[in-house]
Amino acid sequence: MKRTLILSLPLALLAACSQNPAPAGNADDLAPAPAAAAAQKTAAHLDVQRLHGQHWRLKDATGADGKRIDALFVRADKPVTLDFSEGRVSVSNACNGMSGGYTVADGNLVLSQLASTRMACEPSIMALDEAVGSRLQGTLKTELADNGELTLRTAQGEVLVFAPEPTAETRFGGPGERVFLEVAAQTKPCPHPLIKDKQCLQVREVQFDDQGLKQGEPGGFENFYDNIEGYTHEAGTRNVLRVNRFKVANPPADASSQAYVLDMVVESAVEK
Structure with a gap:
């Protein structure tokens, strides 16, 4: 029997004209607050080139309650993987292949709704598609750690951590x-x-x-x-x-x- 598978914009500098002189003070007084500085660092780190050239393998995922999201790890030998290229993100190692558009805004990842093929799998793996698709959408707060790991935080407080693996091209x-x-x-x-x-x-x-x-x-x-x-x-x-x-x-x-x-x-x- 034969089975066939058919297959940022850079921020503009705003010049403001004012008749009032700048307030006096030393450099420390004018430095950004720690939280703002951290946000600037995160935004600077997340750029398209950092996303390209790597397979991003799901390493850990926890809910707002801190518990592991087991539904995302039903394929222990094949972790959910993200690949970014030319404004598109693709998801592999679920039941179906999924893909959609993405942009980087204010240091965060913004994902469109993912489109999917329609292949049937065993129930637990089919459920993986929904578990992935429901989380990888909209604006995700994003961090790139010094060790290269990519962390995505959903609006519901879930935390997804991806480890980088160089692509063959890299x-x-x-x-x-x-x-x-x-x-x-x-x-x-x-x-x-x-x-x-x-x-x-x-x-x-x-x-x-x-x-x-x-x-x-x-x-x-x-x-x-x-x-x-x-x-x-x-x-x-x-x-x-x-x-x-x-x-x-x-x-x-x-x-x-x-x-x-x-x-x-x-x-x-x-x-x-």
Whole structure:
């Protein structure tokens, strides 16, 4: 049976004219209050470039009562993740993919209502979509800590803490090449000087046009000695993967000069 997945503005300086002289006093008298200074520091820290180039993995979430929000952690091995790019934020590792627009205003994150795909999952994971979407909307008070963690505070007093993880583009120093790889259902033995009885994925490259239609005839399957980051193969399942291929600068002598990172599974089919 075949399963197919269809897939700031800078603040202007206001010049005010006044006939009255400035009040006398020393510099300390004119310095901003501690709370105002902290707010200025937070606003200065939160900028678009700080948000880009990282996957933001949900690390902790507590309600106004200080208790952990368990509904946001039903996928312990795949934490809810935010990615920011060109005025859009996307949410992954829920049931459905979600995305929406965002801006930064007065040092805070302002999110539009998130749009979502409509794929069915088991109930607890479907409920995760609502748990995420209901919190990631409107204006969220925002802090970036010295250790890089991003904290979002909702109007209801909930606190969400995200840890940064560099994206592949950040790690490899630039954008990758988008390619499609078909992975056969079964692995096969392949020679390797360091690994006895190594099994290799059987992979071939496939081509798609702008409408998503396959083009031409793919070649034969070949041993694939590299890893595909983010992909776990299940024996008996054939997959077509959309991956980003990166050049690795100065790889070790026994390592590949290319790195592959999974973007999405385009097509999946169980073969008996």
